[in-house]
Amino acid sequence: MTIYYIGNFDNKYSTEQYIFECLLSQGYDVTAVQEDMLTSKQHLELSEGYDLLLFAKGRVKDGVEGLEFLLNNFKGKKAFWLFDKMYDFRPERAEWMDRIIPLVDIYFITDGSAKEHYNKFKTPYKILRQGGMKPYYGRVKREFQQYQVAFLGALYTDERKKMLEAVDKRYKLIIGGTKDMYQFRGQQLADLCASVPVVLADVLTYRDGDKIKTYKDYWSNRIYELLSCGALLVHPYIQDKDFWNEFGKDGNFLFDEYFIGYEIGNLDHMFKKIDEALTMPELARKEMQNKGRELVCGKLSYNNRVRSMMRHIYSTYAL
Numbered sequence: 001m002t003i004y005y006i007g008n009f010d011n012k013y014s015t016e017q018y019i020f021e022c023l024l025s026q027g028y029d030v031t032a033v034q035e036d037m038l039t040s041k042q043h044l045e046l047s048e049g050y051d052l053l054l055f056a057k058g059r060v061k062d063g064v065e066g067l068e069f070l071l072n073n074f075k076g077k078k079a080f081w082l083f084d085k086m087y088d089f090r091p092e093r094a095e096w097m098d099r100i101i102p103l104v105d106i107y108f109i110t111d112g113s114a115k116e117h118y119n120k121f122k123t124p125y126k127i128l129r130q131g132g133m134k135p136y137y138g139r140v141k142r143e144f145q146q147y148q149v150a151f152l153g154a155l156y157t158d159e160r161k162k163m164l165e166a167v168d169k170r171y172k173l174i175i176g177g178t179k180d181m182y183q184f185r186g187q188q189l190a191d192l193c194a195s196v197p198v199v200l201a202d203v204l205t206y207r208d209g210d211k212i213k214t215y216k217d218y219w220s221n222r223i224y225e226l227l228s229c230g231a232l233l234v235h236p237y238i239q240d241k242d243f244w245n246e247f248g249k250d251g252n253f254l255f256d257e258y259f260i261g262y263e264i265g266n267l268d269h270m271f272k273k274i275d276e277a278l279t280m281p282e283l284a285r286k287e288m289q290n291k292g293r294e295l296v297c298g299k300l301s302y303n304n305r306v307r308s309m310m311r312h313i314y315s316t317y318a319l
Helices: 015-025 040-046 063-073 091-103 158-170 186-195 222-228 241-247 267-278 282-297 302-316
Strands: 002-007 029-034 052-055 077-082 106-109 125-127 149-152 173-176 198-200 205-208 211-214 233-236 260-262
Touching: 002 015, 002 040, 015 029, 015 302, 029 040, 040 063, 052 063, 063 091, 077 302, 106 302, 125 302, 149 158, 149 186, 158 173, 158 205, 158 267, 186 222, 198 267, 222 233, 222 282, 233 267, 260 267
Parallel strands: 002 029, 002 052, 052 077, 077 106, 106 125, 149 173, 149 198, 198 233, 233 260
Antiparallel strands: 205 211
16 A cells, blocks of 8 residues: 655654654555645645555645645545544634544544544544554663652643642652753653653643543543653543553553552642652562553554554555
């Protein structure tokens, strides 16, 4: 099969780059084209004769209208795999979905919380999570050893900012993963995980009255990336059966096997779990780190996700 793939390939750690590498390793003939570089007509000309047009956000120079033109005129099959929360979050994302879904043959999405929206369309879809790419093994770096806790992620909600302010008052905290702070990926992230005793994670939340809640059936790639880099991870509980199936056994939660779970919005419980992680015996720490890395780089790897994607495409359409 020949695949024309539009995505973000400027960053060697982008999800699209991981998918591209997996497709190549599985024997597919793939052309990766950086998004935002060409018009829809240029893409249409270059993609002539390909079996499959694959994309994520499908950014072309002439905007959503250009993407619609490309999808209406491409003669092969069309599919996208998106990694963001698209519905019930930002109106422009929902509009994009409403316009693009009817124009593809099948799509894959990590957000399982919006099935009522997906089911409005006749287009088949599959919930397909992100995964681990390859295992990284960190080296202790002196510049990070002064910290007790590391947090990786964007600071885009007031709740998250308040949470980190509280953490910073109690522990020596380093924050990374935002545009104006440390950018940790790959080996550098593994070195951070080897040097800082605890890595703290959060999930996307919303406020319901006086309560902070998680979105049902949605989480980002952060957990897979951190575990693949050997983090001793303190991560929120997500009360969802699909999350249990990912990180549990036979549908049961096995927290404290791959990572340590805490109750979202409960600072006292989070502090308790961080304290437990900081005092964990070295042998137990290494065992948890190794189990987490093996899980996301094996069963939950991008290689297996891509095989699943292509299996669905093949079984649904004779390409």
